[in-house]
Amino acid sequence: MENNPAKNSTAAAECQGRIRRVVFLDALHYIHARARLHLPPFMGDQSMRHLVLLACLLLLPGIAVSGVLGGIVSLGVGASFNSPAGDFADQAAAGWGGMAGVKIGIPIIDVTGAVEYIDFGEKDIAAGTTGDASMWGFTAGGRFALFPMIYAGAEIGTFSVTRTTTIGSQESTGDITYGAYGPIVGLNLLGFDLNGRYMVMDNATFTSIRLIYWF
Numbered sequence: 001m002e003n004n005p006a007k008n009s010t011a012a013a014e015c016q017g018r019i020r021r022v023v024f025l026d027a028l029h030y031i032h033a034r035a036r037l038h039l040p041p042f043m044g045d046q047s048m049r050h051l052v053l054l055a056c057l058l059l060l061p062g063i064a065v066s067g068v069l070g071g072i073v074s075l076g077v078g079a080s081f082n083s084p085a086g087d088f089a090d091q092a093a094a095g096w097g098g099m100a101g102v103k104i105g106i107p108i109i110d111v112t113g114a115v116e117y118i119d120f121g122e123k124d125i126a127a128g129t130t131g132d133a134s135m136w137g138f139t140a141g142g143r144f145a146l147f148p149m150i151y152a153g154a155e156i157g158t159f160s161v162t163r164t165t166t167i168g169s170q171e172s173t174g175d176i177t178y179g180a181y182g183p184i185v186g187l188n189l190l191g192f193d194l195n196g197r198y199m200v201m202d203n204a205t206f207t208s209i210r211l212i213y214w215f
Contacts, residue, residue, distance in 0.1 A: 078212030085205045092133040093121035135161045
């Protein structure tokens with residue numbers, strides 16, 4: 001049997017590209033399924049399908065490019081632990097989130113984009129009254145290396161926040177979209193990205209610790 005290194009390398013790259021697509025789209029599907037029970041009222045099932053489709057359309061070009069350019073473009077999936085800050089800490093408790101994103105490496109700086117969902121925990125506001133919140137976010141950012149494996153940068157984005165207040169058996173829900181910005185610092189090691197960020201919004205500021213795997 002003929003051994004053609006060039007052909008074998010091309011086949012391996014194509015296989016890796018297919019694996020990336022499957023893992024990435026499975027991650028988007030998981031985030032979608034996890035969030036379905038916590039959607040803002042204005043987002044029905046059909047709207048959610050459109051949202052996930054939009055995320056795929058925005059990020060799939062990165063998937064295609066990553067199969068050709070290898071290390072220049074990376075896809076990422078991750079989980080986050082998020083804690084409300086400021087006045088927001090009086091309305092919701094800490095909670096978990098998931099994200100899927102793309103990272104484009106260019107000279108000096110890496111550019112990132114992501115879609116994420118965060119489900120904050122329930123908090124006792126007063127006797128017989130509880131509050132909680134969830135949010136969908138679309139972010140973009142830049143990061144540069146401070147030292148080997150250590151980086152710093154910033155992110156901007158928009159978050160659609162749903163707040164729920166329950167008084168006895170009565171539940172009320174409100175939705176609003178905020179612009180957000182904040183610094184980020186992190187550590188890269190063996191494909192894993194451990195970072196912390198502080199996202200500033202009007203009455204919805206939060207801190208976040210994320211673990212992302214880039215592939």
